[in-house]
Amino acid sequence: MGSPVAEMRELADKVLSEVSKVVVGKEDDVKIILSSIILGGHILLEGVPGVAKTTMAKAIASALDLSFSRIQFTPDLLPADIVGAMIFDQKAGDFKVRKGPIFANIVLADEINRASPRTQSALLEAMQEKQVTIEGVTMKLPEPFTVIATQNPIEMEGTFPLPEAQLDRFLVKLNIGYPSKDEMIEVLRRLRRIEEWPIRKVASASDIMKARRMAWDIYVDEAVLSYIVDIVEATRKHEAVSLGASPRAAVALVLMSKTMALLSGRNYVVPDDVKSVAKPVLRHRVILKPEAEIEGVNVEDIISDVLKRVPVP
Ligand SMILES: Nc1ncnc2c1ncn2[C@@H]1O[C@H](COP(=O)(O)OP(=O)(O)O)[C@@H](O)[C@H]1O
Numbered sequence: 001m002g003s004p005v006a007e008m009r010e011l012a013d014k015v016l017s018e019v020s021k022v023v024v025g026k027e028d029d030v031k032i033i034l035s036s037i038i039l040g041g042h043i044l045l046e047g048v049p050g051v052a053k054t055t056m057a058k059a060i061a062s063a064l065d066l067s068f069s070r071i072q073f074t075p076d077l078l079p080a081d082i083v084g085a086m087i088f089d090q091k092a093g094d095f096k097v098r099k100g101p102i103f104a105n106i107v108l109a110d111e112i113n114r115a116s117p118r119t120q121s122a123l124l125e126a127m128q129e130k131q132v133t134i135e136g137v138t139m140k141l142p143e144p145f146t147v148i149a150t151q152n153p154i155e156m157e158g159t160f161p162l163p164e165a166q167l168d169r170f171l172v173k174l175n176i177g178y179p180s181k182d183e184m185i186e187v188l189r190r191l192r193r194i195e196e197w198p199i200r201k202v203a204s205a206s207d208i209m210k211a212r213r214m215a216w217d218i219y220v221d222e223a224v225l226s227y228i229v230d231i232v233e234a235t236r237k238h239e240a241v242s243l244g245a246s247p248r249a250a251v252a253l254v255l256m257s258k259t260m261a262l263l264s265g266r267n268y269v270v271p272d273d274v275k276s277v278a279k280p281v282l283r284h285r286v287i288l289k290p291e292a293e294i295e296g297v298n299v300e301d302i303i304s305d306v307l308k309r310v311p312v313p
C-alpha cells in the first residue's frame with residue numbers, strides 16, 4: 001500500500017485510462033475536467049459540433065459512476081425545464097415537486113448560448129448556490145455537482161453570449177479542437193455500436209469527495225503562492241489587456257494546481273502544476289483591448305507571454 005496521495009493517483013490513472021478507451025487524445029483536457037469535478041467547479045467547453053464534447057462528458061461520468069443528464073439549450077427553454085416545477089398529483093390530490101434535469105452529478109448544458117438570458121441565469125444561479133428553489137421549496141443538488149456547458153466558437157445569429165461576470169463563475173474553460181490525422185484515424189478504427197460502450201465504473205461519488213478533501217490539504221509553498229499572484233497581476237498589467245484576472249481567478253489557480261498535484265501523486269504544488277492549469281483557468285477571464293483584437297492578438301498568446309515573463313520560483 002502506498003501513501004493516500006499515491007493511491008489517489010492510481011485511482012485517477014484508472015479513471016483516465018477508462019475514458020481513453022472511448023476518447024482519443026485530449027488527455028490534458030480530460031485531466032482538467034476530472035480536476036474540476038473533484039473541486040465541484042464548473043466547466044465551459046468551447047468547440048464546433050462533432051469534436052467529442054458530449055462523448056468526453058459522458059465517458060468521465062460513466063468511469064466515475066456519477067449520474068449524468070443532458071439539457072439542450074434552445075430559445076424556448078424555460079427555467080422550469082432546468083430546475084423542475086411543482087405539479088399536481090391527481091392520485092394524492094396534492095402538489096408535488098417534479099425535479100428537473102439539473103438534479104444530476106454531471107449536467108451537460110449543451111449550447112448554453114442559445115437560451116434566453118433568463119434561462120441562463122437560472123442555470124448559473126443553481127451552479128453557484130448548489131441548490132434550487134421551486135415554489136418556495138429549497139432542495140440541495142447532489143454532491144459532487146459539476147455543470148459542463150458547451151458553446152460554439154462561431155457566434156450564431158440569435159445567440160446570447162454570457163456576460164463577463166458570469167464567465168468568471170466557470171472554474172475552467174477548455175477549447176476543444178479537431179483531432180490530428182493520426183487521432184482521427186484512431187477514432188475511425190475504434191468505431192463501435194453504442195451498446196458496446198467499454199467503460200468500466202472504476203470510482204464513485206465518495207472517491208470524488210475524498211479527493212476533494214485531500215486536494216484542499218495539498219501543500220503550497222509561499223513562493224508558489226507569490227508566483228500565482230504575480231501571474232494574475234501580470235494579466236492586469238499587460239498592454240493588450242483591458243480586464244485582467246480577478247481574485248477569484250487566483251483562488252481557482254491555487255485550487256486547480258493543488259488538484260493537479262494530487263492527480264500526479266504529489267502532496268505539494270510545483271510551478272509546473274500552476275503552468276498546466278493557467279490557460280484553462282485564465283483564458284475566459286482575460287478581456288483584450290478592442291485594438292489588440294483587431295491586430296489579431298489572442299488571449300492564448302497573452303497568457304503564454306505572461307508565463308514567459310513572470311519569473312518561476
Ligand atoms: N477525439 C475523439 N475521440 C473519440 N471520438 C471522437 C473524437 N472526436 C470525434 N469523435 C466522434 O465524433 C462523434 C461526435 O462526437 P460528440 O461527442 O457527439 O461531439 P460534440 O458533442 O462535440 O458535438 C462521436 O461519434 C465521437 O465518437
Ligand SMILES: [Mg+2]
Nearest residue numbers: 053054055110
Ligand atoms: Mg454534443
